[in-house]
Amino acid sequence: MSYFTGLLVAVPNEKKNDYIALSEKTAAAFRENGATRVVEAWGDDVPDGETTSFPMAVKLKDGETVVFSFIEWPDKATATSGLEKAMADPRMDFSPETMPFDGKRLMWGSFETIVSR
Numbered sequence: 001m002s003y004f005t006g007l008l009v010a011v012p013n014e015k016k017n018d019y020i021a022l023s024e025k026t027a028a029a030f031r032e033n034g035a036t037r038v039v040e041a042w043g044d045d046v047p048d049g050e051t052t053s054f055p056m057a058v059k060l061k062d063g064e065t066v067v068f069s070f071i072e073w074p075d076k077a078t079a080t081s082g083l084e085k086a087m088a089d090p091r092m093d094f095s096p097e098t099m100p101f102d103g104k105r106l107m108w109g110s111f112e113t114i115v116s117r
Contacts (some may be wrong), residue, residue, distance in 0.1 A: 001113040002036070003076045005083065007069040009106040010058040016042065018100035019067065025091040030071050033089075034082035037072040058105045067101075079110060 011019045020040070027038035043066035046054050054066045073079035086092060094103060 001075075001116060003073045003079045003113065004111045005071040005073070005079060005108060006111060007067075007071075007106060007108040008054060008058055009067050009069075009101050010055075010060045010064040011042075011067050011101045012064050014063070015100035016065070022093075022100060023069075026086070029086040029089040029091050030082065033085040034078040035071045035073055035086075039070050039072075041068045043067060057107065076110070076112065 023038075023040045027035075027040070030038050043054070046066045048055050054060075054068070058066055060066060071079075073082060093099075096103065
């Protein structure tokens with residue numbers, strides 16, 4: 001079954017186009033290294049919570065939007081290898097000077113599929 005790497009980040013609204021440009025480059029690197037799909041989703045209906053929420057998780061500030069992303073891989077082995085190769089790609093420029101978001105508030109993890117319909 002598919003294997004997923006999920007990401008959650010707060011992106012300043014004025015940097016949306018910069019984020020899209022970065023996402024296009026990184027998606028190409030992931031696809032070239034085995035990912036079957038890369039999805040970037042700009043928050044539209046992301047409510048605040050009292051105990052937990054996406055905005056709380058990324059310490060959302062005024063003028064920012066939560067972005068949820070995932071990379072689909074055919075399996076864990078491909079994900080492990082593909083992530084390593086992709087992260088070595090020069091298109092994966094995550095230096096603080098060029099990133100359109102605060103990398104300290106980025107969270108990610110990888111997940112095995114347990115239900116898929």
